[in-house]
Amino acid sequence: MIARIARTGLLLAALAAAGCTESSYTDFAPKANKSLPPKVIAEMNAKGMKRNSPVLARIFKEEGKLEVWKQKTNGRYDIIASYDICKYSGKLGPKFIEGDRQAPEGFYTVRPAHMNPNSSYHLSFNIGYPNTYDRAHGRTGTNLMVHGGCSSSGCYSMTDEQIEQIYAFARDSFAGGQTEFQIQAFPFRMTAANMARYRNDPNYEFWKNLKEGYDHFEITKVPPKVDVCEKRYVFNRIPEGAAAFSPTGACPVSTQPEPLVSAYQTYQKTYEAAFASAVDAKATATKPSIKGIKEAKIVQDWTHRRARGERISIEPPSLEDDGTVVATSRMGRIDSPAGRRMAAAEAEAEAKKKAEEEKLAAKKRAEEEKAAALAAAQERKEATAAQASVVAQQPEATASTDAVAAPPAEEQKSGLLSSVRKRIGNIFGS
Known part of the structure; x- marks a missing residue:
């Protein structure tokens, strides 16, 4: 109990030094004080986790997952919850500058001062971008968060119900004495198959650097110690003597625990063999990444x-x-005077274009109608000429017919005269 009180006192002192109070993460907002579901508490107990033990979050863009890992009594971490990311903006790849709408990738640190129970996105916490690595590369951006509301312009957005649980995990760990927790944000699960798929991506060298930290966690199941030198992440390295890491300077002479070095070498041999096989295998399509x-x-x-x-x-x-x-x-x-002016200009140009198209269409129709009328007139002229030709030939045909019919008529007249003469002769006895 005394240790617990002392730990709480140290936490409050740290918060005061950071320019905030305990209300930064507990506050009086009911949504920020909701307990974890009984089912989650039961699973924590089954895995040997205390409700206030430290946490860690992992994010995988391509898979669309946010995982919460929690420390067990043996000091190693185990996954306790996995959520579907409701929405993130941008593509695979890091954030470069303010306004590029990219959700960050890298190793970030969340402290109590980053928790916002009164967020306009239900609940939120700032992930700590830009970190030392980002600043060494001149990267800019502010207010990059994990939040509710399922709406994103550079953040990782969850549903309100999801963010309440994630917020509760962080809140409880801070109450238990954890002063900061790590967020590891990756483009995808950094397996040999995925690394082989993206080996030609312009972000590949950056991702290879992230993979070193990914591997350290996979091996140890403990959040890696993260430093930056020569503009690169370095993990679990201890500088010799009074040397220190300079983000843009040369890396100092440093060492790593021998068991970790040995385990990492073994892990890498297995990975390299799997990578070689994956290169030769038929891979699934990649997703777009920022160039x-x-x-x-x-x-x-x-x-x-x-x-x-x-x-x-x-x-x-x-x-x-x-x-x-x-x-x-x-x-x-359109949400401003400038936008409305642009819309009006576009509408005017569109109307002008439409009027010109209608004018051309009308001209074409008129030409087609004129051509059709000329064709009809020509047909009528030809028909009239043909009819006149037929009429002109009709008298000749009649005369010829009469000429052919005449002989039978003359013959009939001659026969009649002969009959008359015969009768007169009979009368006068001749």
Whole structure:
């Protein structure tokens, strides 16, 4: 009990030094104080976990999963909950600059001051971007969170029910004395098969660096100690003497625990064999990934134009492998005077285009009708000429007929005269 009180006192002192109070993560909001479901508590007990023991979160973009891991009584961590990420924005790959709408990838630290029980997204906590690695690379961005509301523009968004449970895990661990917990955000589960699938991706070298920390956790089931030197993550390394890690400077001479070194070497041999097999195997299709700072700047420009209220494509543009920029033809909302002016100009141009098309269509119809009328007139003219020709030939045909019929008539007249003469002769006895 005394130890518990002392631990709580140290926690409160740390919070005060950070510029916040315990209300930063407990507050008086009922949604921030909901207990974990009895089923989860029962599973924790079965796995040898205490309700207030430390936690860790892992995120996998491609699989769309957020996992909560919790420390057991033996010091190693085990998974206690897995949630489907409701939505995250951007593509696979790290966040580069403010406005690129990328959800971060890397190793981040969440402290009590990052917890927000009064978030407009139900509940939320800031993941701590940019971290030391991000700053060493000149990366920018603010307010990158895990939150509720199922709406994202660079964050990892959950349902309200999910964020209540995730928030409760973090809240209980802070109450138990954990001063910070680690979030490991990956593009995908860093298996040999997945690494082989993405071996030609422009982000591959960065992902190989993340995989070192991924492997350390897979081997030890303990959150790795994370440092940065030479603009790279280094894990579980202990500098010799008074040396220290400089994010942009040369890495100091350092060591790792011998059991870890041995276990890592064995792990790598197995991985390399699996990777070689995966390269030769038929792989499933990859998902889109951001193509570096160039694409980040293109999306950033889209974000700034959207913020100004300009009427732009409903989705951010993408940079293709051949360097072309592709954007959907669907336009977004109009929510400012500038946007309305743009919409009006577009509508005027569209109306002008439509009127021109209708004018051309009408002209074409008129030409077709004229051609049809000329064709009909020509047909009538030809028909009239043919009829006249027939009429002109009819008298000749009649005369010829009469000429042929005449002899029989003359013959009839001659026969009649002969009959008359014969009768007169009979009268006068001659």
